[in-house]
Amino acid sequence: MRLAPVLALIASPALADVPCGGDFPAWVQAMKAESAAQGIPPETADAFFAGLTPDPRVLKADRSQGVFRKSFLDFSQSLISKDRLTRGRALSDQWDSVFQRAESEYGIPRGILLAFWAFETDYGVVQGDFETRRALATLAHDCRRPDLFQPQVFAALEMHRLGEFDLNTMGAWAGEIGMVQMLPGDILARGVDGDGDGLVTLKTSVPDALLSGAKMLHYHGWQPGQPWLQEVILPDTFDWELTGLETELPAEQWAAMGVQLRAGVVPNGLPASILLPQGRNGPAFLAYPNFRTLFEWNKSFVYVTTAAYFATRLMGADPYRAGNPDPALSAEEMKVLQGKLAALGHDVGAIDGILGAATRIAVQKEQARLGLPADAWPTRDLLDRL
Structure with missing residues (x-):
């Protein structure tokens, strides 16, 4: 009953009939007509x-x-602190029954939920200072991503009708709401009334927030009982071209090639990729299918890798071995590199100075072509050679 209106709103092809851009008051009138x-x-x-x-x-x-x-090293060290680890473990104990329910009903381990709770809002302390309805309307009117945000406006409208969205709701700049920062459409479709009060309120209810986040990850394909990330040590003779999320092999095959877990056991039969967030001289991980699921929460490679790693720390893993990776390129150097890669025919997406998945793939291909260690970590040497 609760889901029928919002599913119709989000799936409706008529949303394309509300053009983006132009006069904002006229756009508002068009959105009101569409909502009717x-x-x-x-x-x-x-x-x-x-x-x-x-x-x-x-x-x-x-x-x-x-x-x-x-x-990755700079980002993870800026977000992960002794205080966040201590508070996370204390909250794990405080809300133990909720975390047990999240795992039993949706298969999501507490470390994952704690990591996103920490990174999104510092465990609910900082939930954003943007007026949510204004943020959603701004992004829905803007022509960069109207297909994403126009349905979110209608979802927020439906939440308001249900009494679950106050017009003064404050949240993130992109319209996410609550302790684990979910968009209105996700809250409506996968929100959970965890405290039994008849409402889904992610801003004030820890059970609602955590169980809603768990249900969302379950919906996106999280596999219960499977790992997501394990730190490994690679042999010096490793073939670096095999690294990256584009290459998957059974975990035991990686082990046969000399890949060693720092802790734990190799899950036989489970596909995995070798992840080198800062190249062959930095930390190394085995990333499993559950790791990929986390990109449904956030598309940033560095964010997802840091959250996945923090989740392992919250569940007892040792700190990573930072190693001594080559210095990172500056934002301007990265833009120059992306421009050079694009000129060579590689699809790097936006030239924005961010080392995303497409840029990593292009870097690795050029490293291999030039006879450099193909670990997908861009260096000044590669930039100079290009």
């Missing part, structure tokens, strides 16, 4: 859209996201 066609009561839409104006801070945040230009 989708069955939202006019008084709900009138209240939701009343007084809305675009938020330039949202557009600025959407265009920058410079934090993801950090290397």
Whole structure:
């Protein structure tokens, strides 16, 4: 009963009939007309859209996201602290029954939920200072990603109708809400009333937030009882071209090639990839299918790798061996490199100075072509040679 309206709203092809850009008040009127066609009561839409104006801070945040230009070591060391580990373990004990329920019902281990709870909102302390309905409307009106955000506006409208979205709700710049920062569409489709009060309130209810996050990861394919990331030691003679998420082999085959786990046992029969977030001289991991599931929560490689690693720490793993990787390129150097790679015919996506998946693939191919160690970590030597 609760899901029927929102599923119709999010799936509706009619959403394409609301053009992005142009005069904002005219766009609001078009969205109100569309909401009426989708069955939202006019008084709900009138209240939701009343007084809305675009938020330039949202557009600025959407265009920058410079934090993801950090290397894995810099990013992880900035987010993971002794205090966060201590608080995470204390919260694990405090909400033990909720974490047990998350694992028994959805198969999600507590370390994963704690990691995202920590990184998204510092365990609920910092949930964002952007007005959510204004942020969503700004991004839905903007022409960069209207197909993503216009349905979220209608989802927020439906949440308001259900009494689960206050018009003064504050959250992240991209419209995520609550302790684990979920978009309205995800909350409606996969939100859980974990505390039994009849509402799904991710801002104030820890059970609601954690169980909703668990249900979302389960929906996206998390496999219960399987690992997601294990630190490994690679032999000096390793073939670096085999590294990266594009190559998967059974975990026992990696072991036969000399890959050693720092702790634990090799899960026979489970496919895995060798992950070198900062090249052959930095930390090395085996990444399993559950690791890939985490990209449904956040698309950033450095964010997901850090969250997955932090989850292992929260569940008892030792700190990674940082090694001595080659220095990272600056943001401007990375843009120059991306430009050179694009000129050579590689698809690197946006030339934004961020070492994303497409840039890593292109780097690895050029390293192999030039006879360099093909570990997908861009160096100044590679930049100079190109």
